[in-house]
Amino acid sequence: MTVTPTGDPGLFGPGSVTWQAHADPMMWVAGIRALYLQALHPRAVRGVMQNSDFRRDAWGRLRRTADFVGTTTYGTTEAAERAGARVRKIHRMLGATDPDTGERYGVDEPALLLWVHCAEIDSYLHVLTRSGFPLTDAQADRYIAEHRISARLVGLDPDAVPADRAGLAAYFARVRPELAAGDEAREVDAFLLRPPTHPLLVPARELLWRRVAHLAYASLPRYAHELYGRPAPAPATVTRRLRVTGTLLRAIPARLRWQLPPKHVLRAMARLGPDARPAPYKPGR
Structure with a gap:
């Protein structure tokens, strides 16, 4: 029996690629990769380091970012729009200073927002x-196009945001000369490899977190490895590690994984019915 959803599907909805993809456990590895990549834009990472409590509350920042993605993907339209408005308000109040030139600039510059967006989606x-995760080329393009919605939420003009893989590749080729591994990038790199934690959790950090961080770093494009100054691992080795990790994490029952707070997926299913359950095979329907 098919249950017809009666609640608000939100900005993406169960028919989107995003709805299915963002419930996958490899999103945590992808999020760490995004941090490594974002840190290579000196103006963007400077805005983070000069305005946030990243050094003291890095775990909190990571949780807030994950909550924003979960809310905008699985929350109601009102909740997603409210989350976007909150981010835009914060960005409007913040600025950063270039230590070499003394230039003061806003962290909500479209070029900086676009870099953060594209690094995340990529x-x-x-x-x-x-x-x-099974996606055809057409579904991958559809995923990128869907995220013009999330780009709008943070203050970008959707028409200025890449809408497919070709557009995303062209964007990275265009911005590549602006990238560098400055002091702030190396500070992010050092944190991601060894984040501060309670002494009792140090063994878990060494056993689990460092493996995840190393895998996220290994999956970066070759130019990122060159900028960070470490040799790029063999692509086939990285792909094999990603597939093994994905297989292991996906073997954990989804209902168990989704019990972790703040339970965005479970709340969406309660709102829309069991047919809203995300699954890797659904984007091709």
Whole structure:
């Protein structure tokens, strides 16, 4: 028996590629890759380091970012729009200073917002597909196009945002000369490899977190490895590691994974009915 959804599907809805993809556990690896990539834009990472409590509350920042993605993907339209308005308000109040020139600029410059957006979407799509999440080329293009919605939420003009893989590749080729691994990027790199934690959790950090961080870093494009100054691993080795990790994480029952707070997927299913359950095979329907 098919249950017809009666609640608000939100900005994406169960028929979107985004709805299916963002419930995958490899999104955590993809999110860390995005941080490594975003840190290579000196103006963008400077805005983060000069305005946030990243050094003292990095775990909180990561949780807030994950909550924003979960809310905008699985929340109601009102909740997603409210989350976007909150981000835009914060960005409008913040600025950064170039230590070399003394230039003061806003962190909501469209070029900076676009870099953060494209680094995220590229990382999500790259890690998911390379780890075995089933998407055709057309579905990958559809995923990128869908995220013109999330671009609008943070203050970008959707028409100025890449809408497919070709547009995303052209964007990275255009911005590549602006990228560098400055002091702030190396600070992010050092944190991601060894984030501060309670002494009792240090063994878990060394056993689990460092493996995840190393895998996320390994999946970066070759130019990113060159900028960070470390040799790029063999692509086939990285792909194999991503697939093994994806297989292991996907073996954990979804209902168990989705119990972790703040339970965005479970709340969406309660709102829309069991047919709204995300699944890797659904984008091709």
